[in-house]
Amino acid sequence: MTAPPSMKAIVSITFREGVLDPEAAAIARSLQGLGFDAVRNVRRVRRIELDLATADAGEAERMARAMCDALLANPVIETYGIEVARS
Amino acid sequence: MTAPPSMKAIVSITFREGVLDPEAAAIARSLQGLGFDAVRNVRRVRRIELDLATADAGEAERMARAMCDALLANPVIETYGIEVARS
Numbered sequence: 001m002t003a004p005p006s007m008k009a010i011v012s013i014t015f016r017e018g019v020l021d022p023e024a025a026a027i028a029r030s031l032q033g034l035g036f037d038a039v040r041n042v043r044r045v046r047r048i049e050l051d052l053a054t055a056d057a058g059e060a061e062r063m064a065r066a067m068c069d070a071l072l073a074n075p076v077i078e079t080y081g082i083e084v085a086r087s
Numbered sequence: 088m089t090a091p092p093s094m095k096a097i098v099s100i101t102f103r104e105g106v107l108d109p110e111a112a113a114i115a116r117s118l119q120g121l122g123f124d125a126v127r128n129v130r131r132v133r134r135i136e137l138d139l140a141t142a143d144a145g146e147a148e149r150m151a152r153a154m155c156d157a158l159l160a161n162p163v164i165e166t167y168g169i170e171v172a173r174s
Contacts, residue, residue, distance in 0.1 A: 006127065012134070027135065027159070034157055038150060040093065040138040047099070047132035048114065053125040063125060070121055072114070 005055030008087035009064035013046040013073045013080045048072060057084045092142030095174035096151035100133040100160045100167045135159060144171045 015021050021044055028042040050067070052060045064082045073080045102108050108131055115129040137154070139147045151169045160167045 024135075030158055031137075031154055034154075036150060036154055036157075038140040039154075040140055042138075043136040045134035045136065047134050048111075049130040049132065050118075050126060051128040051130075053127055063123060067118055067121075067123055067126075071117055 004053060006087045007052050007054055007057060007060035008085050009050045009052055009060050010083045010085070011048045011050065011064055011068060011072060011080055012083075013048070013068070013078050014043070016077055016079055019077045051087055057086075060084045091140060093174045094139050094141055094144060094147035095172045096137045096139055096147050097170045097172070098135045098137065098151055098155060098159060098167055099170075100135070100155070100165050101130070103164055103166055106164045138174055144173075147171045 024042045024044045027044075028039055031039045031042070050064060052063055054060050054063070061082055061084050064084070068080045068082070069075070111129045111131045114131075115126055118126045118129070137151060139150055141147050141150070148169055148171050151171070155167045155169070156162070
């Protein structure tokens with residue numbers, strides 16, 4: 001028996017240029033307050049790894065894109081990138 | 088004039104094997120509820136990109152590791168990886 005086909009879609013969601021990320025700003029301030037003076041800027045990325053029951057990389061990417069548009073990302077303030085790999 | 092030296096440290100924080108991630112489970116259920124039946128598993132990664140005022144990659148990695156241990160990651164339930172790149 002072989003394992004059922006599966007692809008991994010990796011979604012990376014970031015705030016659009018110019019959108020303030022208060023949590024990233026708080027992390028930067030906290031690190032500086034702990035003495036990490038070299039910290040210039042902090043940026044957060046939400047990365048979501050999806051195991052998908054398909055053997056087709058193109059289909060996996062289309063599904064991941066539809067999931068971003070339907071639920072995972074907020075298009076008003078966020079953008080996303082998708083990578084697909086065999087899992 | 089040249090720009091001051093700067094390195095980017097990319098920290099990827101994940102839950103340890105066996106630690107339940109309720110938010111990832113909720114995302115999986117919501118996607119399945121929206122009709123994305125191909126979703127088998129969802130894993131979240133917290134990615135934090137740090138711009139650091141140093142030209143030394145080794146120093147950047149040491150600083151990022153110290154920041155993970157001091158603030159960014161919870162060693163009880165999380166592990167982290169660090170990549171360093173010229174920014």
